[in-house]
Amino acid sequence: LIPNWAESYTISDDGLTFTFILRDDLKWSDGEPLTAFDYEWTYEQAVKPENGYPYLSQLEFIESVKAVDAQTLEINLTEVYAPALGQVDLLTPLPKHIWENLPWDDPEKNPEILSPSVVSGPYKLVEWQRDQYAIFEANENYWYHGAPNIERQIIEIVPDGDVAYQMFKSGEIDTTDITPENLEDAKQLDNATIYEWWSVSASISFVGLNMREGFPTSDINVRHALNYALDKDLLTEEVMLGQAQRVCSIYPETNWAFTSDVPCYDFDPDKAIELLAEAGYTLQDDKMVDENGEQLTLNLLYGPNTNQTRELMAVIIQDELGKIGINVEIQALEWASFLEEFRSAEPTWDLVLLSINSTPEPHTSFPWWLEENIPEMNFSAYINKDIEQLFDEAGATYDIDVRKEKYGEIQQIIAEDSPRIFLFFSKSRSGQNNRIKGIEPTRLGIGWNAEEWYIEEE
Numbered sequence: 001l002i003p004n005w006a007e008s009y010t011i012s013d014d015g016l017t018f019t020f021i022l023r024d025d026l027k028w029s030d031g032e033p034l035t036a037f038d039y040e041w042t043y044e045q046a047v048k049p050e051n052g053y054p055y056l057s058q059l060e061f062i063e064s065v066k067a068v069d070a071q072t073l074e075i076n077l078t079e080v081y082a083p084a085l086g087q088v089d090l091l092t093p094l095p096k097h098i099w100e101n102l103p104w105d106d107p108e109k110n111p112e113i114l115s116p117s118v119v120s121g122p123y124k125l126v127e128w129q130r131d132q133y134a135i136f137e138a139n140e141n142y143w144y145h146g147a148p149n150i151e152r153q154i155i156e157i158v159p160d161g162d163v164a165y166q167m168f169k170s171g172e173i174d175t176t177d178i179t180p181e182n183l184e185d186a187k188q189l190d191n192a193t194i195y196e197w198w199s200v201s202a203s204i205s206f207v208g209l210n211m212r213e214g215f216p217t218s219d220i221n222v223r224h225a226l227n228y229a230l231d232k233d234l235l236t237e238e239v240m241l242g243q244a245q246r247v248c249s250i251y252p253e254t255n256w257a258f259t260s261d262v263p264c265y266d267f268d269p270d271k272a273i274e275l276l277a278e279a280g281y282t283l284q285d286d287k288m289v290d291e292n293g294e295q296l297t298l299n300l301l302y303g304p305n306t307n308q309t310r311e312l313m314a315v316i317i318q319d320e321l322g323k324i325g326i327n328v329e330i331q332a333l334e335w336a337s338f339l340e341e342f343r344s345a346e347p348t349w350d351l352v353l354l355s356i357n358s359t360p361e362p363h364t365s366f367p368w369w370l371e372e373n374i375p376e377m378n379f380s381a382y383i384n385k386d387i388e389q390l391f392d393e394a395g396a397t398y399d400i401d402v403r404k405e406k407y408g409e410i411q412q413i414i415a416e417d418s419p420r421i422f423l424f425f426s427k428s429r430s431g432q433n434n435r436i437k438g439i440e441p442t443r444l445g446i447g448w449n450a451e452e453w454y455i456e457e458e
Contacts, residue, residue, distance in 0.1 A: 015080040020073040036067035038093040051104035083363040122451040148451035174433040180241035197441040202252045207421040208352040223418040225275035227265035244424035252425040257362035257407035262415035288325030297327040301349035303338025382419035
C-alpha cells in the first residue's frame, strides 16, 4: 500500500491495528473512485472458502478489514505479525461495483476472472488468446502517473527461448529475457541494449535432499559429503556462464536478512570421502560402497525434461559425484509427472534439482520449512522445531534488528543441517530495443516504472 496507494499509515500501540489513509485520487479504469470500501469488500469475499481464493492461507493473520470511511482503511491482526505490511498487498482490491453480483469460481459466469474490464493498473486488457498473446492499452484514468507514455503493448507467448531471441534480434519483438548462452551475442546488437541487475527476487538454484528415513541422504554426514563433493564454482561457470553468484544460504545477498556467517562447503572431495567413511561407506575400486559392498547410488530428479539448463546441471552433478565413486541415476520427467513425483508422500528420488524465486520479505520462505507442509512445500521432509520457533519469533516483532538476528540463526541452522545444497542465484537480464527509453532497472526489477517508458521518435 505504501507509497503507491496510501498517503500514510499508523500502527496501534499493541501492534495489532494498521490504519491506512488512502490517496484521494485513486480511480478505477472506468473513472469510478477506488475506495477503502473496495478493499473491505474484496477481503470479505476472499475469506469465504467457497470462493477458492488461492492466497487465503496467507491472510490468516488478519482478523478483519474495515473501511472507516472512503479514504481510511483499518486492518486488524490476530497477533503481532511483522510481515503483515508486505502481505496485505495480496489484498489487491477488486472493483466492487463490477464484481459484487458475480461468482468468484466460474469463469464462464464471470468473464472478469480471465478478462477484467475494469482495473486499477497502468494498462487495460483489450484482447487475449491463451498461450498465444495478450494486448493491453493505456489506462487513461491511471491515477499514479497519469496514462502511460506507451499507448499499446502486445505480449507474445513464445515457448522457445532461442526462437524468442531470434525474434528480438531481428526487431520483430522489442523485449525478451536474455539467457547466458545468448548474452555475448546480444551485447553486439546495434539495435538493442542489454540491462543486467541483481534482483531482490533472484532465482536461487539448489539440490533438494530427501531426508526421509531409509534414504542415504537422511544421514547428515552424507549430506555434508555431497555438499563438499560438488564444485559450485564449476556449476556456476559451466551452467550460467558466470552470470550468477554462489549462494550458501536460503536468501541471496540482495535480501536485507542475508548473513554470510554460514558454512559454505567449498569444494573439497577429500573431505567428502572422509565424511562418507563416517557414514559407513568406503572407496573401493573407484566405487563408494557400503558395508555389504553395494555401491552408493542416488536418484537425481529434474523436470521438465525439456529444460536444457537442468539437464546440463544434472550431467555435471552426475560427473562430479562419480569422481568420488557415487553412482547417480538421472530421472528427467515432463512437468506434470515431475510435480507429482517430487511432492509425493512416498517419493523415490534422493536428489531433486530446483530453482525458487526469493522475495524481498524473508518471512515468505517460512512455509517451505514447516513440518505440516510435508510433502507439498516441505518436499525434503526436513523437520527442525528450532527453525519453526525462530520464524515465529522473527514474525512476532517489528524490531528490524531482532528480526535480522533471528533470520541469521535460521540461515545458520539450515546451512548446517543441509536439507538443500545451495548452488547459485541468477543475475537478471533483459534485452530492450533501443527505441524504448526511460528504462531504469533496480533491485526490484526492470518494469517498476514501465508507465514512464516512452518510444523515441525516429
